[in-house]
Amino acid sequence: MTTTTPRLSIGEVSERTGLTTHTLRFYEQEQLLVDPVERDSAGRRLFTEQDVEWLRVCTKLRSSGMPLPDIRRYVELFREGPQTVQARFDLLRAHQERVRAQVAELQSALDVIDHKVDFYARRMAAGTAETLWRNGPECDESANG
């Protein structure tokens, strides 16, 4: 039972991950992949399914704002073996906290926005229901629309 691991071209990886081929080359150059990418006889990149899996995780880290240097560091630690488990944990924990903070920040902004949207919705409803508006022409909340 000889299982040959299939390899993927950069185009295939691009399709599977949603990253452009440009970005994939860039990521490789930035050392964001766990191990060096193989090449075929013509020098073309041969990716593995594991690369794809990792790139998917990578995408999550990126979309949650982890900087490339941190991702590189994480990958580096991974390569160094099991003795870096604590360090990897710490790195992820720190990021986890940042993302939570970011969600909280967005939520707080969203509260303000929701409130304003609501205000305008009411105002428009009132404006169409009874065209007469008794508080004068510009009655925005706190005078800022």
Next chain:
Amino acid sequence: MTTTTPRLSIGEVSERTGLTTHTLRFYEQEQLLVDPVERDSAGRRLFTEQDVEWLRVCTKLRSSGMPLPDIRRYVELFREGPQTVQARFDLLRAHQERVRAQVAELQSALDVIDHKVDFYARRMAAGTAETLWRNGPECDESANG
């Protein structure tokens, strides 16, 4: 009863809003303020409390990723008067949706991160409890740390 509206220096506004004086000047130049900022005899900016209030809203819009051109547009509409209420509403609604999407995206990234953090936590707990690890030296999830 003559109520003189007090004016604030750029430094005071900076303190109250958390924006640097550099940024405040930049925002003025980018037309993000509702009305033109007054100046004293020496050419120094005189802000109003309303400016501060608006800047606080502005900060929320920014922290939730609204681009400066959109904010400028919003302010512009506001200046144009009540007939732009629908347009302002639309603008805010669109942003609201973007922010919600962004929160969802972060949340989905957070799920992955939480899962990984959890994985490492367990692994470390196991590693310290019984130093022997029966599945070999590198048993990361799906082989990617």
Next chain:
DNA sequence: GCTTGACTTCGAGTCGGCTCGAACTCCTAA
């Protein structure tokens, strides 16, 4: 009269993360 400190203008620089384009090499299929 001199320093201090907050202000002014202007234009240039920074940063991260792509994004693009030029010029080239291969392989395949008609």
Next chain:
DNA sequence: TTAGGAGTTCGAGCCGACTCGAAGTCAAGC
């Protein structure tokens, strides 16, 4: 044998939102 298409390298360019620095003005206090 020639055209197409997917790949390669390299370096430059872009974007938004600041951020900084130089050089100058002004008013108050010592």
